[in-house]
Amino acid sequence: MYKQIFGKYTPKKENLIYILHExxxxxxEHYISAEAIKIVAEYLSISESHIQGVLTFYTMFSTKPRGxxxxxxxxxxxxxxxxxxxxxxxxxxxLEVKIGETTADGIFTLELxxxxxxxxxxxxxxxxxxxxxxxxxxxxxxxxxxxxxxK
Amino acid sequence: xxxxRSHILxxxxxxxxxxxxxxxxxxxxxxLQKNNLSEExxxxxxxxxxxxxxxxxxMVYPEQTAYxxxxxxxxxxIVEEHFLKGRPVHRLILDNTLVRKYDFNYKRRIVLNNxxxxxxxxxxxxxxxxxxxxxxxxxxxxxPEAVLQEVKASGLRGRxxxxxxxxxxxxxxxxxxxxxxxxVVNADEGEPGTFKDRLIMEGDPHKLLEGVMxxxxxxxxxxxxxxxxxxxxxxISRLEKAIxxxxxxxxxxxxxxGSGFDLDIFIKIGxxxxxxxxxxxxxxxxxxxxxxxxxxxxxxxxxxxxQMPTVVNNVETLANVPAIITNGAAWFAEHGVEGxxxxxxxxxxxDVRLPGxxxxxxxxxxxxxxxxxxxxxxxxxxxxxxxVGGAAGVFLNDQRLDxxxxxxxxxxxxxxxxxxxxxxxxxxxDMVDMLWSVLRFFRHESCGKxxxxxxxxxxxxxxxxxxxxxxxxxxDLDEMIRISNGMLxxxxxxxxxxxxxxxxxxITNFREDFLARIK
Ligand SMILES: Cc1cc2nc3c(=O)[nH]c(=O)nc-3n(C[C@H](O)[C@H](O)[C@H](O)COP(=O)(O)O)c2cc1C
Ligand code: FES
Numbered sequence: 053m054y055k056q057i058f059g060k061y062t063p064k065k066e067n068l069i070y071i072l073h074e075x076x077x078x079x080x081e082h083y084i085s086a087e088a089i090k091i092v093a094e095y096l097s098i099s100e101s102h103i104q105g106v107l108t109f110y111t112m113f114s115t116k117p118r119g120x121x122x123x124x125x126x127x128x129x130x131x132x133x134x135x136x137x138x139x140x141x142x143x144x145x146x147l148e149v150k151i152g153e154t155t156a157d158g159i160f161t162l163e164l165x166x167x168x169x170x171x172x173x174x175x176x177x178x179x180x181x182x183x184x185x186x187x188x189x190x191x192x193x194x195x196x197x198x199x200x201x202x203k
Numbered sequence: 204x205x206x207x208r209s210h211i212l213x214x215x216x217x218x219x220x221x222x223x224x225x226x227x228x229x230x231x232x233x234x235l236q237k238n239n240l241s242e243e244x245x246x247x248x249x250x251x252x253x254x255x256x257x258x259x260x261x262m263v264y265p266e267q268t269a270y271x272x273x274x275x276x277x278x279x280x281i282v283e284e285h286f287l288k289g290r291p292v293h294r295l296i297l298d299n300t301l302v303r304k305y306d307f308n309y310k311r312r313i314v315l316n317n318x319x320x321x322x323x324x325x326x327x328x329x330x331x332x333x334x335x336x337x338x339x340x341x342x343x344x345x346x347p348e349a350v351l352q353e354v355k356a357s358g359l360r361g362r363x364x365x366x367x368x369x370x371x372x373x374x375x376x377x378x379x380x381x382x383x384x385x386x387v388v389n390a391d392e393g394e395p396g397t398f399k400d401r402l403i404m405e406g407d408p409h410k411l412l413e414g415v416m417x418x419x420x421x422x423x424x425x426x427x428x429x430x431x432x433x434x435x436x437x438x439i440s441r442l443e444k445a446i447x448x449x450x451x452x453x454x455x456x457x458x459x460x461g462s463g464f465d466l467d468i469f470i471k472i473g474x475x476x477x478x479x480x481x482x483x484x485x486x487x488x489x490x491x492x493x494x495x496x497x498x499x500x501x502x503x504x505x506x507x508x509x510q511m512p513t514v515v516n517n518v519e520t521l522a523n524v525p526a527i528i529t530n531g532a533a534w535f536a537e538h539g540v541e542g543x544x545x546x547x548x549x550x551x552x553x554d555v556r557l558p559g560x561x562x563x564x565x566x567x568x569x570x571x572x573x574x575x576x577x578x579x580x581x582x583x584x585x586x587x588x589x590x591v592g593g594a595a596g597v598f599l600n601d602q603r604l605d606x607x608x609x610x611x612x613x614x615x616x617x618x619x620x621x622x623x624x625x626x627x628x629x630x631x632x633d634m635v636d637m638l639w640s641v642l643r644f645f646r647h648e649s650c651g652k653x654x655x656x657x658x659x660x661x662x663x664x665x666x667x668x669x670x671x672x673x674x675x676x677x678x679d680l681d682e683m684i685r686i687s688n689g690m691l692x693x694x695x696x697x698x699x700x701x702x703x704x705x706x707x708x709x710i711t712n713f714r715e716d717f718l719a720r721i722k
Binding site: 073168 | 220221222392394395397398432433434435436472474475477489491492493495550552553558560590624626628636637643644647648650
């Protein structure tokens with residue numbers, strides 16, 4: 053995996069964030085492992101602590117294993133006004149997890165995030181790369197079921 | 204060019220993709236084919252149509268009929284009734300009274316004039332609307348200095364926040380001699396409620412590229428970077444395509460139009476941090492570091508990306524430049540008001556009938572924006588408040604509905620106009636809850652580099668959370684104002700300076716909401 057990713061990026065520090073994005077996307081547990089940090093540090097000739105610093109800074113990165121599907125529910129004011137708290141309550145019940153946790157079957161991790169820029173359709177959540185808007189309880193239920201069933 | 208009887212515009216943006224537009228488009232194509240209409244009716248994928256919360260929608264020209272909330276099962280009926288028999292399907296058309304009320308304002312648009320009209324993935328369509336004429340004009344008949352002077356004379360001010368005059372910013376960088384200079388586009392767009400830059404990039408990516416080109420020429424830069432948030436997948440792919448096409452046409456590259464001028468443009472992707480929208484933090488992030496702000500001076504204009512002179516501008520700012528060069532500064536200044544020229548793109552959401560976007564002249568009142576461009580308040584809801592400018596914005600009450608929306612009239616709230624977010628709230632919204640949500644945002648997004656902001660955002664959240672839970676005191680309100688005013692003076696960057704605006708305005712304009720929670 054690393055070889056293929058490194059093939060796309062010259063060993064410059066400015067490519068760090070891209071490389072991390074790709075490693076995380078390709079990992080089945082969507083995170084950056086200690087091993088990955090070491091290998092990237094070597095490739096870019098930078099310190100592991102620099103990479104640690106970058107990882108903890110950006111919300112899109114995780115240093116802990118996560119579920120197969122990452123749910124990110126927007127909690128910013130426009131979505132809040134449109135009932136994101138109710139959706140959060142429902143998701144926690146449906147998935148039986150707290151914020152930041154992964155379901156027992158490893159299918160979902162529930163996270164909160166700031167505005168996704170789709171506020172015209174608030175409340176909004178993202179699952180992996182896909183945006184779901186105008187959420188209602190019924191909609192959330194069927195979306196979750198579809199991931200449980202197939203993907 | 205082929206002649207079609209009708210054009211069906213399909214808005215492809217993040218929102219419509221989420222609603223399943225692609226599937227519906229496929230059905231539409233096959234239905235048209237079945238009815239032998241493919242040669243008469245043209246389907247055009249375009250950027251946003253400007254309607255939100257209406258699921259999948261189509262716009263039919265020349266009739267200007269808007270079909271909304273379409274389901275797969277509706278398509279056969281539309282094709283047969285409307286396109287075969289010429290009878291629009293009224294039950295699926297956007298409420299007629301609303302259509303009349305809804306005003307797209309295409310005549311006055313500058314940055315979104317092509318959005319929802321042309322295919323953003325086809326450079327020929329951009330060229331067909333006069334695209335890249337400004338670029339050709341600049342390279343073949345204008346000195347860089349003349350381009351800069353035109354932008355200066357237009358009065359164009361930055362659309363990303365502070366409203367700094369664009370021409371003046373460029374004039375600091377232009378005379379510096381350096382081995383490399385850069386134009387950086389700020390497309391991080393993290394202010395809650397703001398998605399105007401996404402709509403510009405999705406709807407008309409070449410316009411942004413042309414703006415970058417003109418800026419690069421004016422300041423003598425040979426590389427441009429567009430720093431865009433990672434979530435904006437559709438923008439990223441459309442910009443990548445647009446850059447490819449521009450390179451193929453020789454509009455980007457070496458010795459462009461035989462002028463001896465070289466330029467290339469690259470995309471940089473962010474990883475989710477609000478503070479990265481601050482220009483020096485953005486540069487840090489581009490270089491592969493934690494996105495914390497740098498101290499100024501030196502300003503990016505002197506030592507920015509990789510320590511080279513760098514102009515950082517917002518997407519909307521640069522998207523205005525081609526029209527300024529093509530039509531001249533005087534034409535541009537006919538839009539808007541004195542000291543604040545041009546148009547402004549707003550995104551309107553909340554308790555209005557038609558949440559969406561509009562581009563209107565600077566100086567248009569909040570009342571007009573809500574009534575004329577957002578269909579007014581939702582049925583049975585009365586206006587209580589608007590949060591203008593996102594989390595770093597201000598809560599306005601009904602006394603302020605007739606305030607003109609421009610930098611000078613809103614001077615007391617200097618920075619709020621930039622983002623263009625307008626969140627409209629009716630009487631069912633409680634300002635304690637809303638301010639709580641705003642302060643939770645700041646607590647999360649403070650980057651931790653400076654103590655006043657890191658500590659202050661924690662304290663403010665704790666105070667509002669106490670009030671929200673019914674455990675607050677009246678003196679907490681003064682305390683919040685005191686802390687946020689202190690942060691205004693002592694924070695390292697504008698993030699820590701921001702909470703005082705929503706706090707002061709919410710507590711001053713809606714004190715009764717707060718007192719109701721304090722026993
Ligand atoms: C916390 C913070 C977030 C910001 N976010 C953005 C943003 O998302 N987009 C933007 O264009 N400017 C943002 N700005 C303003 C930029 O620092 C800068 O002023 C702007 O990009 C300059 O472009 P302009 O002159 O064209 O407006 C932000 C500033 C701060 C302090
Ligand atoms: S506030 Fe939720 S997407 Fe913008």
